[in-house]
Structures are given as C-alpha cells and as structure tokens.
Amino acid sequence: MKSKHTTPSDGNIFADLNLPDAENLKLRSELMIAIRKWVKDTGLTQAEAAKRLNTTQPILNDVIRGRYERFTIDRLVNMLDAAGLRVSVSVSKAT
Numbered sequence: 001m002k003s004k005h006t007t008p009s010d011g012n013i014f015a016d017l018n019l020p021d022a023e024n025l026k027l028r029s030e031l032m033i034a035i036r037k038w039v040k041d042t043g044l045t046q047a048e049a050a051k052r053l054n055t056t057q058p059i060l061n062d063v064i065r066g067r068y069e070r071f072t073i074d075r076l077v078n079m080l081d082a083a084g085l086r087v088s089v090s091v092s093k094a095t
Helices: 023-044 044-051 059-065 073-082
Strands: none
Touching: 023 044, 023 059, 023 073, 044 059
C-alpha cells in the first residue's frame, strides 16, 4: 500500500503555497468570504446586493467567485461598510 504524506497547514494556505504577500492575500480572502456570506444571508440577488454595496453585479460576482487578485483590502472594507458590517483587525507577533 502506498503511503501518503500530508504537511499540516500553518493556517494560511497562501503562505503554504509560498505565494508573495501571503498575509495580504489571506486578509483579502477573509473579507471576500464575509461579503459572500452577507449576500447569501440577505437573500438578495447579485444585482440588488451590488447596488447596496455601491458596485456592479459583475464586480460582485468576481468577489463571490473569489477572484482576490482584482480587489484591494480598501475596496473590500468599503463594500463591507456599505453592507453595514464592521471590520476589525488584530495584530500579533509572528511565530
């Protein structure tokens, strides 16, 4: 039987993949997940949700599909603010 090797994650898939700016990518991903959850929880169509988020439906679709390379942290935070959600940031020493 063939043995499979699994390397445990450090909690950041982007760092695990050795991508540059891994912390930035992780934060953008978390913000996009929050937007996706908000859209699902409100039951709004993408067009209705986009209007409330002060954006367009195609742009919101990119958020929902996880196209993180298209968005800055600022833009995602502004969308969450428009949804009536607040973002908090925690900073700690790297291990």
